Amino acid sequence: MIPIRVAGPTVEPVGLAEMRAYLRLDSDAGGAEDALIGSLLAAARAGIEAATRRLLAPGRYRIMLTAWPTDGVLPLPLSPLVAVERAGLVDAQGAVTDLPAGLVRLGPDPVEAPDLRIDPGAPPLDARAALVEVSAGYGGDGLPVPPALAQAIRLLAAHGFEHRGDTAAPPPSVAALVEPLRRLRL
Incomplete structure (x- = not known):
């Protein structure tokens, strides 16, 4: 029995405008930069979901x-x-x-x-x-995303934005935010 997603997330837990403000970017740039930030947010959410075994967007x-x-x-x-x-x-x-x-x-x-x-x-x-x-999943009709996990998404997306093309390891603060909320498997 494997759950199959039939309706995916419509909204990321950290929005594009919020992330642009976090990165201190001009709000009128848009275009390719917004597409990059959107993909970094989705990748950061997926990484945090895998690390915590929690769904951070409703589905x-x-x-x-x-x-x-x-x-x-x-x-x-x-x-x-x-x-x-x-x-x-x-x-x-x-x-x-x-x-x-x-x-x-x-x-x-x-x-x-x-x-x-x-x-x-x-x-x-x-x-x-x-x-x-x-x-x-968190958000939507469910519980709000835990603030520590939202911050981990912001940090991971910002790291990806600043280190485009690099293979730099994510900041240790991401793991410190995620670890207390990780669901363990027996």
Whole structure:
């Protein structure tokens, strides 16, 4: 079971105008410089997401299951989970029948131990599959991005801007900001 992103981030956690101000750039330059800063922000966000195992921009994810978990708990690699958007059964022809609300719900700690809880009364899958769509990530309808991670994005993007074409290592302050918020894996 691998979550598939079906709707990506529409807004980066650190905006272009905010980053231009952080870099002390004129606000009217625009053009290629804005494209560069936008790509540096996206790359910095992706790097911080990989380091922390947290989603820093909101998105919608689809999960397909061929069997319900035996203990009723489905751990997910998406943190923080925000909501179960849809849960349904898919028949052999691909038609989806929505399940009643509450049969698939968020676990008690959607930030540090994100999981879904499947009600024991959920219908058996037999020759069907289950489709579950969740929204996850900071921003949007979820929790705000932790300030330390937003600062890490700014520092990493600024480092990329200042060292274009260089192979200079990122500043140690980025790792210091990220480390306390890293989700550990067992």
